[in-house]
Amino acid sequence: MSTNFKRSAQTQLATTNEGYIQGPLKWAIAFTASLGAILEVIDTSIVNVALTDIQATLGATVSEVGWVVTGYAIANVVLIPLSAWLGDYFGKKSYFIFSLIGFTLASILCGLAFNLPMLVLSRILQGLCGGGLLAKAQAILFETFPPAEQGLAQAVFGVGVIAGPAIGPTLGGFLVDGLGWRWIFFVNLPFGILAVVMASLFLPKDVDKSKAQNQAIDWWGIGFLIIAIGCLQTMLEEGEQDDWFSSGFITTLGVLSVIGLGLFIWRELITAYPAVELRVLRHRSLSAGSLLSALVGMGLYGTLFAVPIFAQSVLHFTATQTGLLLAPGALASAIVMVLLGKLSSIIDARALIAMGAVGTSGVMFQLAAITPQSGTDDLFWPLVWRGAFTVLMFLPLSLATLGPLPKHDISAGSGFYNLTRQLGGSIGIALLTTLLDRREAFHRALLLxxxxxxxxxxxxxxxxxxxxxxxxxxxxxxxxxxxxxxxxQIVDTQAAILSFADIFRVVGVAFLCSLPLLLFLGKGRAGAKAPMAH
Incomplete structure (x- = not known):
């Protein structure tokens, strides 16, 4: 009796009437959730600098080794929208810990892979487990912290999500050059174990799961989602290599993705227990914010894709040098993220997002002024400012998109919001890759x-x-x-530089064109009235 009373008293002291966590425990939860998200985000980009070494070790062709990236990306985006349902069915804590354990074990299998099929299958498993980490981490933070403290909590989460794509190539370059490509996977082991221990100790105990488990599983919805997102992601990853719709394979993928998406939407809207709750898009802030999130993903991942290619193909940087080139921008993102976390509750999120979009656009136009004589000094400050301005969009956008949602819709909303950013990144990379090749051929023909x-x-x-x-x-x-x-060779270099300048301008214009979407967002401030659902 006394033991139960003591536990009850501790629970009351640790939570507010609204269910938010109080005291130091909430920050332990924040760091635990963010560590899981960082592991997933870094592994999205860390493998890129190791593909040449993997190809040589496993005897694969360029197209074959590309599936090390493609397999992970497809599995990742398929799982993200399902994370809310999986969290409800198995329990948020249980599912998060399971994802961490699976991600860590899959990382070990990747490092031990003795041939390409084993590596690709291990990466798919890693992507399936990683997909549950990103969206659940953000949802856990929104459900743990009261509105007045969401800025700082999301800043902790955002440091990893924003800086991760830049940290990945930097860390990967050091590991590949110093220890070999297998260590880009083995390095996850100590951090994965730490995250599992922290999650076991600090995450709140799961509530009763019997209600969710008694509901029928939406197998049709899950199947249609796999077809729609899987085919779309494969098309984006392989489209440029196969010359897009001149390939029957890519055309088939495009048709299947459209059909699968239509059937998925129809199924989710008629079933009583959908695998993905699309009705959450009735919230105006989520629908507009998710669209903006896709554009931020295009800018974040697209430019981080273009700059390393420029550094290695034009400036002839090594993997380590390229990573060091991106590192100051990642540091700037982390610093601004922490500072903005303290200011986000008093400044209108829409104003901050507008500043970030305009500033990022300015940086893109500055990068478009590159010349054959451009070097590290010419790229240093634009990349630092890019890191800073991107944060001005990312953190306030998360608060303005998810902050106004009712607590019971946070998990589903977070899954959809993170999905759009990931897909935006994939679409951005696919479009920019195609544009880069087409513009390079165009400029080369003019120069010749x-x-x-x-x-x-x-x-x-x-x-x-x-x-x-x-x-x-x-x-x-x-x-x-x-x-x-x-x-x-001079003509090829000049054509490449002109084509990179073109894609930087395109990204800059895209950010400026996104500004009208801000009219549909809420202010994102603590205590601000949530936008009406439609």
Whole structure:
């Protein structure tokens, strides 16, 4: 009797009347949830710098090794919208711990993989478990902290989500160059064990799950979701390589994704117990915020995709050097995130998002001014400012999108919100990859038009290069051939730089075009009245 009374008293001291956690325990929960999210986000990008080494070790082709990334991404986006239902069915704490354990074990299997199929299957398992970490972590924080403290709580979460895509290549570069590619997976083991222990100790005990478990499982909805999201993600990952809809495979994926999406929406709206609660989109802040989230994902992942390619293909940086180039921007994101967490409760979220969008757009236009002579110094401050301005969009957008939702809709809303950001990133990378290739071919054709055999400047440059090579002991014929190769290389470099400038401008314009969506968001401040649901 006395033991039960004591536990009851402790529970009352640790929670408010609204069910929010009080005292130091809430910060332990925040760090626990955020650690799980960081593990998932970093593993989204850490493998990119190791693909060449993996290809050489396992004897795979370029297209085959790409499935190490594609398999993870597909599994990840399929699980994110299901995370709310899985949390209700198995219990939020149980499901989060299960995801952590599965993610850690899958990481070990990835590191031990002796052939490509084993690595791809392990990455799919890792993506399935990781998909449950990101959305659940954010939902746990919204359900743990009262509105007045959401800014700081989401800042802790946001540090990992924003900085993770930059930390991944940096950490990956050091591990690949120093220890080998397998250690980009083995490094998850100590942090995964720590996260499991923390989650077991600090996360609130699951409430009664019998109600959810007594409901019929929406197998049709889950199946249609897998078809829709799986085919869409595969199409985005493989589209550029297969020349998009000129490929029957890509066309089939596109048709299946549209059909699957239509059937999924129809199923979820007619069933009494949907796997994904789409009715949560009746909240205006969530529907508008999710659309903005997709654009933020395009900008966040798209530019972080473009800059490393530019650094390695044009500036000829190593993986470690590329990681170090991105590191100051990640640090700027973390610093601004913490500072903004304290200010977000007193400043209108829409104003902060607008500042972030305009500032990021300005940085994109600044990056578009790159030249063949651009180096680390020219990229340092634009990337630092990009890291800072992105935070001005990410944190207030999370608060303005999810903050106004009723507590019982937070979990479903968080899953949908995180899904749109992940898909936005995939769409952004696919679009920018295609645009980069098409614009590079366009600029190369224009530049070659000016390199006519009858052009005086072209012949002068050719004679100058040929003479310089002959002065080093090369015969005339070989010198002429080498001079032509050098001019071709210069043309390729210039075309690449012009195409990178084009995609930076496109991202900048996209952020400016997103500003009208702010009219549909709430203020996101503590105590602000939630937007009406429609």
């Amino acid at each position: 038009e000016k390199l006519s055999p009858y052009d005086i400047e072209t012949n002068q440059r050719l004679d100058l290069l040929s003479g310089a090579l002959q002065s080093q002991g090369m015969d005339a014929t070989t010198a002429q051939q080498q001079a032509l190769a050098l001019i071709s």
